Structure formats: C-alpha cells, structure tokens
Amino acid sequence: MDLGLQGARVLVTAASQGLGAATARQFSREGAAVVISSRDLSALQATASQIVEETGNPVYTFAADVADLDAAKRMVNNAIEALGGLDVLVINAGGPPAGAFEAFDLAIWTQALNLTLLSAVALVQAALPALKQSTIPAVLAIVSTSVKQPIDNLALSNVIRPSVVGLMKTLSIEMGGHGIRFNSILPGTIQTGRIDQLMAARAAQNNTTPEEELTKVSRAIPLGRVGQPQEFANAAVFLCSPAASYINGAALPVDGGALRATF
Numbered sequence: 001m002d003l004g005l006q007g008a009r010v011l012v013t014a015a016s017q018g019l020g021a022a023t024a025r026q027f028s029r030e031g032a033a034v035v036i037s038s039r040d041l042s043a044l045q046a047t048a049s050q051i052v053e054e055t056g057n058p059v060y061t062f063a064a065d066v067a068d069l070d071a072a073k074r075m076v077n078n079a080i081e082a083l084g085g086l087d088v089l090v091i092n093a094g095g096p097p098a099g100a101f102e103a104f105d106l107a108i109w110t111q112a113l114n115l116t117l118l119s120a121v122a123l124v125q126a127a128l129p130a131l132k133q134s135t136i137p138a139v140l141a142i143v144s145t146s147v148k149q150p151i152d153n154l155a156l157s158n159v160i161r162p163s164v165v166g167l168m169k170t171l172s173i174e175m176g177g178h179g180i181r182f183n184s185i186l187p188g189t190i191q192t193g194r195i196d197q198l199m200a201a202r203a204a205q206n207n208t209t210p211e212e213e214l215t216k217v218s219r220a221i222p223l224g225r226v227g228q229p230q231e232f233a234n235a236a237v238f239l240c241s242p243a244a245s246y247i248n249g250a251a252l253p254v255d256g257g258a259l260r261a262t263f
Contacts, residue, residue, distance in 0.1 A: 004242035006031035008136060009083035011076065013066055013123065014092040016043035018192040019142055019236075022229035023090055026237045028055040032088070035060045035079040066093050066119035067111065076126035086130035088240045091120045091164075092142040095194055096156035098201040104156065112156040117163045124171065128180075137180040138240040141168050145186045145255050153205060154198075165251050172249030181248040183239050188255025189217050190227040222257035 005027065012024040015036035024036045028051045038044050041063035048059040060082045064075035080086050096112035097104075104112075120141060131137040145151070147165050150158040165184045172182040189195055199210035199217075206213065218225055235254045238244055253259050 001243065003030050003238060004136065005088075005237070005240075008032040008087045009085050009134075010088040010090065010240075011035045011037070011079045011083075011086060011127070012090040012092065013037050013064075013072075013075075013119075014094055015090075016040050016047050018194060019187060019190060019229055019232055020090070020092045021047050022233040023092075023142075023236045024059070025051050025054070026230070026233040027088070027240075028052075028057045028059060030237060030241070031057060033058045033060075033083055035062060035082060037062045037064050037066075037075050037079070039063060039065045066123065067115040069114065069118055069122040072119055072122045073126040076123055080127075080130045085133060086127055087134045087136050087138070089123060089127045089131065089139045090142065090236065090240065091123055091139065093119055095144070095154075096160065098153050098198055099155060100153055101155045109156070112160055116157075116160045117167070120164050120167055124167075128175075131180050132178050134180075136242050137178070138244075139168070139171070139180065139182045140236060140240050141165070141182075141184045142236070143184050143186050143251070145188045145253055145259050147184075147186060147251065148253070148261050149259055153202065168251075169249050176248060181245075183247060183249065184251040185232075185236050185239060186251055186253045186255065186259075187232050188227065188253065188258045189214075189221065190229060190232050190254075192229060195226070220258060221255070225256065227254065227256055 010032045014020045015024045016038035044061040064071045066072040147162040168182040168184045199213040202213040203210045
C-alpha cells in the first residue's frame with residue numbers, strides 16, 4: 001500500500017532510540033525526509049547514519065531538550081528551515097519517572113508537566129505556521145495506554161499524559177478547517193529501553209527480577225507477548241499519512257489488546 005509519503009517533510013522528537021527512532025526509520029523507508037531530535041547528539045547522529053545507510057533518504061539531526069520550551073521551539077524552526085517546510089510533526093518525549101504519588105514533590109511534578117504536556121504545546125505552536133502551508137499536514141502525539149487505564153507506580157504519567165490526548169482532540173476540532181489532522185497513539189508494552197526501566201523499577205518494588213515482571217505483563221496481554229518497535233512504527237506512520245486522511249482526533253491503542261476498555 002502506498003501511504004503517499006514520498007518527499008514528505010517530517011519531524012520526530014525524542015528519536016535517538018526506542019519508539020521515536022523506529023518511527024523515524026519507517027518514515028524514511030516510505031520516502032520522507034526526516035529530522036530527528038533528542039538531548040543526545042551523538043546518539044542522534046548514530047541513528048541518523050543507520051537510517052540513511054538503509055534508506056538513502058535524508059535524515060537531519062538537531063539536539064534539543066523538549067522540556068526546555070524555548071529550545072523546543074528553536075528546534076522546530078531549525079527543522080522547518082532544513083526541510084523547507086513541514087508536513088508531519090510527531091510529538092514524543094521520554095516518560096516521567098516511575099513512582100507513586102507520595103514519591104514526588106511539586107518540583108518534580110512541574111518538571112514532568114514541562115516534559116510531557118507543555119513541550120507538546122510548544123512544539124505545536126512553533127509548527128503550526130508551516131503545517132498550515134502543507135497539503136498533507138498531520139500531528140501525532142506518542143502517549144501511553146495509561147491515558148485510558150492507569151498503570152501501577154506511574155502516578156506522573158497517569159495524571160499528565162491524558163492532558164496530551166486532550167490537547168490533540170481539542171486541536172483536531174479547532175484546526176480541522178485548516179485540514180490539519182491531530183491524533184494520539186497509545187503504545188502498550190513495547191520492547192524498548194523505557195520498558196526495561198519500568199520493569200527494573202517494578203522488580204525493585206516487588207523484590208523480583210525484570211524478567212519476571214515482563215513475564216507477568218506478557219501474560220496479561222491477549223496476544224501473549226510484548227510488542228516490537230516496528231509494529232508500533234507501522235501504525236504511527238500510517239496515522240500520519242494521506243492514507244489515513246479521514247482519521248482525525250483519534251487515540252489508537254497499540255497494545256496487543258491489553259486495554260480492557262471498550263472505548
């Protein structure tokens with residue numbers, strides 16, 4: 001299936017590894033020109049080199065911490081300049097720390113708010129002028145299934161991430177007249193470094209091992225296994241493509257059926 005992304009101009013944040021990197025790689029496979037960003041320039045450059053070697057399509061890198069809202073806006077402007085415009089923005093950020101409510105003071109809550117919600121606001125604000133000039137504009141926020149079903153020991157994520165979905169839904173309504181689609185994607189347990197961290201945190205809390213915790217999680221997934229980054233990337237890139245031109249304001253779980261909610 002041709003997704004219609006040949007020559008598309010794409011920015012993916014937090015893309016030096018994990019879901020962001022997998023998504024950027026799939027965009028490049030579809031023929032898009034991609035900018036990737038993260039805090040770690042050397043990791044970014046290594047990922048970009050790997051993608052270019054595989055696809056032959058241009059991949060640009062800009063180091064930025066999206067929790068620094070001014071830096072996030074500058075990064076978007078640099079990406080627009082490098083690409084000559086912008087068609088797709090993929091909003092991604094590292095998850096806030098694991099822990100229960102009483103583990104965090106207000107300073108940590110503020111940091112998590114900047115990282116998870118306000119970074120998304122800043123990125124969209126900076127990208128909107130260019131997206132309004134695009135013929136295939138789309139924005140996708142990578143969030144979590146915690147927006148529909150809270151996850152144990154992830155108080156910060158459970159509280160703040162739903163607001164990102166609210167932002168995308170609101171913008172899907174407000175910007176529909178400009179033809180800009182806003183969607184969210186909700187990864188469940190996907191085999192990434194973030195999952196390794198969460199399993200280690202659970203193991204420490206439960207006096208088990210990360211492997212035991214991952215086995216518990218897998219048993220609770222109807223497909224009986226965790227997902228792979230490529231499986232997530234396939235869904236993410238589709239949602240951003242012209243092939244999904246009538247999908248707007250959605251929040252799509254990619255979780256092997258783990259969520260029990262019917263809506």
